[in-house]
Amino acid sequence: MKRSSKWAAAGLFAVSALGAIFTSMPAAAQSAAKARELVIYSAQGYDIAMGAAFQKATGIKTVVDDMSTGPVIAKAEAERSNPHWDVIWFDGDSSMQSLDDQGMLLRGWTPNDFNNYTPLGKSLVAADKSYFPGGVTAAAAFAYDPKILPAKDVPTTLQGLLNPMFKGELAMNDPSISGPTYPFVAGVMQQMGLAKGKQFFLDLKKNGMHIYRTNKVTINALLHGRAKLIWVQDSALIADKVQGDPIAIAYPKSGVYTLPDVLGIDSHAPNMKAAKEFVQFVLSKAGQDVMINPANGGGDSYYNPVIKGIKPNPARQQTGINWVRVNPIQAANVENSLKAWFNDNITY
Amino acid sequence: MTTLRTSPSTRRRNPLRSLQSAPSLLLMSVLILYPLGALLLQIVFPDVFNYHMSWRPSFGAVRDVMGNSLDLTAIGNSFWIGCVAALVSIVVGTVTAFGGVMARGGLRSLISGSVWVIFFAPSYVIASGWVILLQQGGVMQLAFGLPSTDFTWFFSPVGLFLIMGLRYFPFAHFAMTQAIENIGPEYINAARMLGARKSQVFTRVWLRLLTPALLAGATIAFADGFGDFGLAAVITPQMQIPMVSYQIYTSLYETPVDYSSAAVLSLLVTLVTAAALILQFWWLSRRSFTTVSSSSRSSSEWPGRGSRTLIGLTLLLVCFGLVLPLGATLMQSFWKSDLGGLGWNNWTTAAYTSALSLGGAAVQALLRSGAYALVAAAVTAVLGLFVAQQMTFLKSLTSRILNTLTMATIAIPGVVLAAGFVFAWNATWLIPLHLILYETPLCLAMAYVAGHLPYTIRLQLSSLSQISPNLLTAAQTLGAKRRTVIRRIVVPLVRETVVSTVLITFTGVIFELPAATLLYPPGQPPFSVLVQQKFNSFEWSQGSALTMIGMGVVFGSYALGNFLLRRGLGGRQGGMTGAFTGTSSTVGTGAGPGMAMSADVVS
Numbered sequence: 045m046k047r048s049s050k051w052a053a054a055g056l057f058a059v060s061a062l063g064a065i066f067t068s069m070p071a072a073a074q075s076a077a078k079a080r081e082l083v084i085y086s087a088q089g090y091d092i093a094m095g096a097a098f099q100k101a102t103g104i105k106t107v108v109d110d111m112s113t114g115p116v117i118a119k120a121e122a123e124r125s126n127p128h129w130d131v132i133w134f135d136g137d138s139s140m141q142s143l144d145d146q147g148m149l150l151r152g153w154t155p156n157d158f159n160n161y162t163p164l165g166k167s168l169v170a171a172d173k174s175y176f177p178g179g180v181t182a183a184a185a186f187a188y189d190p191k192i193l194p195a196k197d198v199p200t201t202l203q204g205l206l207n208p209m210f211k212g213e214l215a216m217n218d219p220s221i222s223g224p225t226y227p228f229v230a231g232v233m234q235q236m237g238l239a240k241g242k243q244f245f246l247d248l249k250k251n252g253m254h255i256y257r258t259n260k261v262t263i264n265a266l267l268h269g270r271a272k273l274i275w276v277q278d279s280a281l282i283a284d285k286v287q288g289d290p291i292a293i294a295y296p297k298s299g300v301y302t303l304p305d306v307l308g309i310d311s312h313a314p315n316m317k318a319a320k321e322f323v324q325f326v327l328s329k330a331g332q333d334v335m336i337n338p339a340n341g342g343g344d345s346y347y348n349p350v351i352k353g354i355k356p357n358p359a360r361q362q363t364g365i366n367w368v369r370v371n372p373i374q375a376a377n378v379e380n381s382l383k384a385w386f387n388d389n390i391t392y
Numbered sequence: 393m394t395t396l397r398t399s400p401s402t403r404r405r406n407p408l409r410s411l412q413s414a415p416s417l418l419l420m421s422v423l424i425l426y427p428l429g430a431l432l433l434q435i436v437f438p439d440v441f442n443y444h445m446s447w448r449p450s451f452g453a454v455r456d457v458m459g460n461s462l463d464l465t466a467i468g469n470s471f472w473i474g475c476v477a478a479l480v481s482i483v484v485g486t487v488t489a490f491g492g493v494m495a496r497g498g499l500r501s502l503i504s505g506s507v508w509v510i511f512f513a514p515s516y517v518i519a520s521g522w523v524i525l526l527q528q529g530g531v532m533q534l535a536f537g538l539p540s541t542d543f544t545w546f547f548s549p550v551g552l553f554l555i556m557g558l559r560y561f562p563f564a565h566f567a568m569t570q571a572i573e574n575i576g577p578e579y580i581n582a583a584r585m586l587g588a589r590k591s592q593v594f595t596r597v598w599l600r601l602l603t604p605a606l607l608a609g610a611t612i613a614f615a616d617g618f619g620d621f622g623l624a625a626v627i628t629p630q631m632q633i634p635m636v637s638y639q640i641y642t643s644l645y646e647t648p649v650d651y652s653s654a655a656v657l658s659l660l661v662t663l664v665t666a667a668a669l670i671l672q673f674w675w676l677s678r679r680s681f682t683t684v685s686s687s688s689r690s691s692s693e694w695p696g697r698g699s700r701t702l703i704g705l706t707l708l709l710v711c712f713g714l715v716l717p718l719g720a721t722l723m724q725s726f727w728k729s730d731l732g733g734l735g736w737n738n739w740t741t742a743a744y745t746s747a748l749s750l751g752g753a754a755v756q757a758l759l760r761s762g763a764y765a766l767v768a769a770a771v772t773a774v775l776g777l778f779v780a781q782q783m784t785f786l787k788s789l790t791s792r793i794l795n796t797l798t799m800a801t802i803a804i805p806g807v808v809l810a811a812g813f814v815f816a817w818n819a820t821w822l823i824p825l826h827l828i829l830y831e832t833p834l835c836l837a838m839a840y841v842a843g844h845l846p847y848t849i850r851l852q853l854s855s856l857s858q859i860s861p862n863l864l865t866a867a868q869t870l871g872a873k874r875r876t877v878i879r880r881i882v883v884p885l886v887r888e889t890v891v892s893t894v895l896i897t898f899t900g901v902i903f904e905l906p907a908a909t910l911l912y913p914p915g916q917p918p919f920s921v922l923v924q925q926k927f928n929s930f931e932w933s934q935g936s937a938l939t940m941i942g943m944g945v946v947f948g949s950y951a952l953g954n955f956l957l958r959r960g961l962g963g964r965q966g967g968m969t970g971a972f973t974g975t976s977s978t979v980g981t982g983a984g985p986g987m988a989m990s991a992d993v994v995s
Contacts (some may be wrong), residue, residue, distance in 0.1 A: 083914050107915035110925065114645030115909045121649040122910065123816040125441045126823070142648050145442070261527070287729075304520050312443065379648070384462065 047151025049119060082106045082318040085120060086133040087113040087177075087306055090341030096326050097334045104318045113223055114137065120221045124148060125272030130319035133178070133307045134225060135349060137168065138375035140175045145376070148310040149174040150316075155324045167369050169303045177304035178326050179347035182365070183228035184216070184301060186280040186294040187263070193272045201298040202232070205248060205273075214260050215271035218391055220383050222258045224277040224303050230375035230385060231301030231368055238378075243388050255391045266291065277303065278360070283343030286359050295361070299368035305347070327351060405533055405899075406953065411453040413790035419553065420794065423630070423842040424801050427812030431655050438652045441815050444818035453652030457660075459906055465654075466634035467660065473553050473635070474617040480557025481613040482606050485564025491706025492565070493572050494699060499707075504569075506710040508876035510564035512896070512946050514903035514962050515622025517939055519560050520927070521717025523626060524724050524936070531720045535734050540917070549633060556617045558713040563616075564609025571605035611672040615665040619805040621906060629654070636661060637805060644811060656809040717724045718943065730751040743937035754922060764833075768840035775841065775895055776848030777886065783849070784856040786971035798853075801846040807906035813839045814910055830915050839907040844897040855889040895953045899946045 055083045080353055082104050084095060095108035097169040111119070113134045120132055120143065132143070143149055151172045161169070168177040186198055199205055205214055217225040233241035256262040256273060259280040265271045281293050307326060309319045332354045346360050356362045430441075435453055440445040457463045492503040510518070517866035525531045526543040529639035533543075545551065578602065599606075617623075624637035643654040679992045729739045747754040783791045801902055817838075829835040847991075868878045908918045917925070919942060 081914075082407055109914045111909060111911075111921070112925075118649050119814070119910055122441075122651065122811060122816055123830075125445065125820050126818045126828065126830075128818070128914070136966075233424075288903075311416050 046329065060354070061284060066077070071305045082131070082322060083129045084108045084131045084133060084317050085116045085129045086110055086131075087116045087135065088341065089344030090337075091096045091133060092335075093340035094331060094334050095137060095327060097321055097330065101325065101330060102318075102321060103334060105143075105244065105317075105319070106113055106322070115204050117143070118376055120148065122294040127310050127312055128314070129310055130313040130315045131307060131322050132306065135181075135224060135303060135370035137170070137176065137177075137302075137306050138230065138370070138379060139228060141309060141376045144170060144172065144174040148308075150311045150313065150319075153309070153320065155320070155327055157242055157324060157327055158351050159332050160327065160348050162352055164179055164203055164302075164348075164367055166240065166348065168302060168306075170372075175306040176307040176323060176327065177306055177350050179300050179332075180304040180367075181224075181347050182278040182295065182300045183224055183303035184275045185281060186296065187266060187274050187281045187291045188272060188294070189266065189290050190292045191290065193271070195292065195294070200296055202244065203256075204296075205253075205275075206251055208251075210251060210273060212254075213257055213272040214248065215254040215265050215273075216275040216388075217259060217262050220387050220391070223257070224280075226379065226383065227303045227370050227375060228275075228301045229382065230378070232381065234241040234370060234374065234380075235299055235368060242385065242389070245386070248388050253390075261291075263291075269382070279343050279346040280347035282357070282360050283338075286346075287340070289334070293361070297366055299366050302367055302369050304350070305344075324372055329354065407581050412781050413788055413794065416782045416794055417790055418428065419775060419779065420797055420801075423838060423845060424804075424809070425797070426629075427809060427839075427842070428801075428804065429812075430816035431651070431808060431812035432659060434652045434815075434841040435655045435659065441651075441819070449873075453650070453656050456650075457653055457656045461635075462634055463639055463657065466639045467657075468779070469549075469633055470618050470636040471664070473556070474614045476549075477556030477560065478610040478614040480553055481559075481561040482564045482610045484557055484561035485609050486568055486602075486606070486708045486711075487702065488561065488565045488709055489568030489572055491703045492569055493704050495706070497550075499703065502708060503706055505954075506714050507562050507565050509554055510559070510710075510713045510948065510951055511566075512899045512950060513714070513943065514900075515559060515620050515907075516626050516905065516942065517622075517711075517903065518717050519555065519623050519626035520939070521719075521721045522551075522555055525716060525720035526551075532888075535723075539814075542661075543750045547982050552623075552627060552633060554622065555621075555627060556613070558709070559623070560613035560616055560707075561609075561713065564606065565611040567605035568602060568606045569600050575601050602979075607672050607675060611668050612968060615668050615802070618660045618668075621699040621805055621807050640805065640807065644807060650795055651815075654808070654811065658805065661808075662800060662804055665802075669802070680873050718940075721936045722938055724932055725940050727933055743933040743939070747899045747934065747937045747941060752852070753797065754919075754941075757917055757922040759918045760916060761902050762945075764837055764840060764918060765798050765898045768837055768844065769852055769897040772844045772848050773890050773894045774843050775850050777846060778889065779845075780856055783853060788866070789867050798846045798849045802850065805902065805906075809843060810839055810907040810910045813842075813907065832914075833913055836907065836911045836913070839911050840862075840897070840901045840904060840995055843904065843907060844900055848893040851889050851893055852886065865983045891957055893952050895949055899949055902942055936974075942949030950969070 047283055063366050073112070082098075084091065084106065087110070088094075091108050095106040097102065099106040109116075109119075109129075113136065116132065117139060119128060120127070124146070126306065127148075132140075132149075136141070140149075144151070150175045153174065154173060161369070164180065165177055168180060169175070170345055188195075188198055197209065199207065199210075217223040219229045229245075232244065235241070236244055254265065256265055259276050262271075262274050262276050263284055264276045264279065278293060278295075281291060285293065307323050309316070309323060313319045329351075332349060332351055334340055334345070336345055336349070336354065336357055338357065344359050348362055348365070349356055349383050408513060434441055434448050436451065437447055438450050438453060439448060472642050479809065488503065488507060492500060494506070495503055507988075523530070526546045532538055545771060546554075575598070579597050580593060583597050588596065619637055621637050622639060624635055624641050640654050640657045640661070643650045646914060725743055726739050726741065728738050728742070746752065749755070779794065783794050812831055813835060817835050818828060821829050829838070864877055868874075872880070903920050903923075904918075905920045905924060909924070912918055912921060919938070923935055923938045925944065926932075
């Protein structure tokens, strides 16, 4: 055999050896493992603790893939022909609605403790029962330092933000970058109507509103005195307040936009039975006890419960909030165009 | 080596020649072409990977991208910012290369070591460091009480191309260092003897002879900047300048997820980068830039004392490129609270203690990534050497195809290849074959190998290209046995490159994010995913501590690689740097474009 042929033979051998490894090892191991495991794609702070608690309670081996919301959705979409996940869980019902619109979620199934939902909880369940809220936060609440801005001066309506007192002193996040901010922009548009809503944001801009990137940067702007009043997701504000930062939180009486964490089941879930059990576990008292403990969920644990009999973390206000449910179908439909408009007209 | 005994004429006559390179082509197909094809297929067949598969063609995605002003602006921005960044990087790289060659002893090692660390450090680590340093409420503001408005200029295109320039200058630095050493004193002395002034020597001799190195550095800086996701993910959203890599990122990671648009944009990025590389080779092939001849000698010592100003400037630039961003991350990792700043009671090692607690998630993730990195580095080095030797010694159509392929695939952004892997190795047609590899450790390892293989092949090609057949024939004529030829000639020439490629893959895998995010087996997150989780949940101290631990691993690997080359393997004086900068000076023909190659492969 010529030497060049030897090289070729060696190469072929290497490739076929690799091929043999490809074929034998993983597929067998994977199919055996798949039969038992429950796979959850999630972006919630308490998801790993919840997976462990569920496994302990039921004996079902549970694997939690914890990522941020973007990759969770990207992964689910890329797998749509051959899904590997059973349950998906993240903040924001408009994004979940877009998965449902593509037929990726199980529809029409009702958890056995459905009637334990509070009226607010029931209002956040998808019309076709394709996803269920585990809790809800305010997409945006006001925060201020009471030593600098007396509580009596905090506006109770959105129009109050246009007061000259807040010229150059109000800040919010950029909806193109900060996940929880889009639902609240969509909420303003829903409440005021698209034209008036856009005009309202233009007026805020004229009044010198600052746009920062994310919750952390906006909260820092308040703490460093660059803004007197900020408008961000309340669970982030509560987590910061609990850490000892000098901030107070207020909910405008004119309305607070809902930002629920939502759970959906894969319409072709490899482990459908366990997936349903998991959703029911999250909605049960045992599951909620895991969720509400900040040791498990950090900032995400300061949510407003939507299950009867569950008490929120004492750090958060639960009564007196005028919840406005943001319609996820409408919000999903205009998401791209609205973000682009905001970017061109308000952020810059 | 095989071809030593076959004359060119017999080579041309052999009809099976193309088949001999088939294993390499098969390997590239399995690892790169098939996944990439799976993604690009969706440009025209958007529903081919839907649950209900459909081959209905649609050009909607192409129309969407071409009709979307944001996408078009992003492409334009990426182009001009990439060009300016490339310019900045060659200016910086030229200064540091001259400074590095002029410096002596420890100072020289410091400069070369620092440039290597900048080269190995992942973009998002450098970018996060700059953000931690200069953002509102960042380290600079807290440490020195500066008003936040002092740094608003940074979050603009100016800041972006400065960061990119300081991130990518190592490419120019490596190419230039090698070129400066190769030019040696003969040309300079000749010019001076003929009465040339210093400025004339610089413009007429240095600049002309350094053209290939300058071009190589600039092309790679441009190509890398054009498709870099690390910078895109961290910097671009903060500056609100649309860039094409960020547009790909958002079409993948923001609802509604749009793989078809991502594929169109990826194809554009790949084409533009490939065009830049081809342009570079065309330019270099127009004339000879040979600096190494049988009579010239390379000199790693600068004749004379060298300019102190230039050395000082080099140290300053290295400081900007490495010390400032990493220093900021280091400080942040020891802070209790962002508000506390430099106050004495704001310092703690808690983030490190919790990160390193035994049995903790971070330690497990680091061990997991270490294992992936070792396996991927070893496999990539072996496969890279195998494909490169086939391409070098089996001149055939397949080799030419492989050559084009490896060049084009250098430009593919990691996230694009990773998305391709999901579609390719989770495709329903693989179910009856039991070949669904997606979400298995093997799939992630393959993606790591695929991501690093093109670089490795290009590096090995350049080191193998120096082995002139004449040299081998001469050795054999003088009675050296085949084993001796390999041991005394071939191995010493590829050894440093093997160590370098192992190191590049190893450190690359530790911090690799896009493939890790999309492909890791459920419940077994690699290190980079964990770091990202900490930053995403605003646990900046924890994230920074993990980053520094990872960088510690990178520093350690660099030191180990250098040690192995200098001592253990008896390498040449250059150590690690020699793998890129000293190779073509040793034997025969490898200068000119070959030298340019050695830099272009390291992106």
